Amino acid sequence: MNLEQLREERPLVHHITNEVVMNFTANGLLAFGGSPVMSKEKEEIEEMAGIANAIVLNIGTVRKEDLETMIKAGRTANKAGVPVLLDPVGAGATTFRKQAVQRIVNEVDISVVKGNAGEIGALADIPLKVKGVDSEEGGDAEVIALEAAKTLQTRVVVTGETDVISDGKDFFTSSHGTPLLGYITGAGCLLGSLIAACISIEEEKIEAVQFAINFYNKAAERAEKKAGGPGTFIPHLLDELGETDD
């Protein structure tokens, strides 16, 4: 995965995403080296998705009428061979959300699904032993990632204290990061945008996903050292996303 190339090409990542995190996500992706676009108007969605290098579908504040737009954008991307990342925010919280993400995975080829254990479990219909999920051992997260990747037949990222990536055969983990990521809104959503940017320029998708996660977690660790709390952590995290890893 070549970060220099990404920063030169500045891949256009089209987001149909949640209203809470739009600004933060856009700033994070800009700092990292991508180029964010956000629109959910059905009339322009095919044209917009058609010029994008990657698509992010995030259901954080999805409305019923936006679901069709998400599917239209995803299918346009599929036809163009452009990768689609799905972030099933709160998928387990309501029947509406669970059905929404299941419709998306049925109708769109998803390159990467990224969520926490509860969200991925809800999407892939994996019953969770509630205890242990998000636990330090991370044992369940590995099983969930692997099982979900098999069921959904795509790559799956389960975020938590240890992030787990699986392609249905193997799994990889990243235990970097900081608890501060859990005290700011959109930390996971922004990670989704970075992954989308990386898989848009790298053929080896799992390598691209690993790169994005490790880069993000290490940037968060550096930002944590400069921060006095979750508030000052945010601008420092954005700064660090614009740096190199070395």
Place this chain on the structure above:
Amino acid sequence: MNLEQLREERPLVHHITNEVVMNFTANGLLAFGGSPVMSKEKEEIEEMAGIANAIVLNIGTVRKEDLETMIKAGRTANKAGVPVLLDPVGAGATTFRKQAVQRIVNEVDISVVKGNAGEIGALADIPLKVKGVDSEEGGDAEVIALEAAKTLQTRVVVTGETDVISDGKDFFTSSHGTPLLGYITGAGCLLGSLIAACISIEEEKIEAVQFAINFYNKAAERAEKKAGGPGTFIPHLLDELGETDD
């Protein structure tokens, strides 16, 4: 009011709120110790409101179609005994807003209404002597809070240089804070979220409201000392919301 307990339980506060302040509000509530959720999709609103520990209804950028959703969420909360906070942003500015908030207070049992003198005056149909409102004496704010609490038969917070709380019998004031709160957007909206979190875990509602306001104002005072202006005030305020008072 037990802050430690709040931070352990992390009460889920469901917001149907204004688009300008979603990110700031979510980050502020997370820093303080609550757990924000934001959704205005009618299809999931009863399920979502049903799992929340408190509801915030904020009409800052309300659309006509969201009014029904707000009322649905509020009634679900009422049935479950979950407190509802109403923030009548700009209630006096247009006929649409004034009618919207009056419909909400007619159809939903509100635990706390929070707004500035103009907003509370518009909601409770109290004619304002424009001069003196927001004045340092705060005389009018006390009258408005008391009268509105009587008319609306609920607890009322009137924000300003001095914040006033009334339950229709007594009133309490908090004169801490900083003028910088008037130079950032959503300062009042975030206070509403903190109040909602506090009343969700504390039986003595007025005590919970007082705690939230005092905590917020003192955090703002500490943040002001570290800030170079309204921009750097924001991350420092978020940091301070995660601290303890002592």
Place this chain on the structure above:
Amino acid sequence: MNLEQLREERPLVHHITNEVVMNFTANGLLAFGGSPVMSKEKEEIEEMAGIANAIVLNIGTVRKEDLETMIKAGRTANKAGVPVLLDPVGAGATTFRKQAVQRIVNEVDISVVKGNAGEIGALADIPLKVKGVDSEEGGDAEVIALEAAKTLQTRVVVTGETDVISDGKDFFTSSHGTPLLGYITGAGCLLGSLIAACISIEEEKIEAVQFAINFYNKAAERAEKKAGGPGTFIPHLLDELGETDD
């Protein structure tokens, strides 16, 4: 252009703007000395636009149904003699956007149009020699500003490394600023809000536009010196917008 007067009057700028930048724009305008309002509910738009001192129409995340609301707001402002600024975000990206902005300029008297070379070119149907646009020479930007101002019969601002202002007869440039403005979302959108505030209190519109651009660029230069990257640049920029130039 009298900044002190602006900060005393705190002109109310009503925005129908894009969801990505609402919070940042509101905070920037507040810091500068204006008073932001944001609403796109059709039922209140005439009343809201009727009390505003300036209107910003920004199509960054425009939905089909909001186009009518924008035109309604613009016409209300026109009747009241209140200035309207148009920000044709991404006008060249899709047919929907191109038609949307062209409908707006046909049906509303616009005081100032502000965009980058590609956006202004798309709006005014000026074919772009892609090379050279956004280049340091800025040669094309000057031609585009002048031509667009003639075609649209209004004032035009073309942003880029050098910002160009034209009234169709002359043009003026501002080459201050920092590349960091290109690494945060909404930098151009916020400039639009500052311009709108300035033209609302100053009869000499071109002078007001020049003032806003120069003030913004110089604030950005000061902020850059305090910033470690695009993330920390944001709060410092907001701080500097509250300062005076001297």
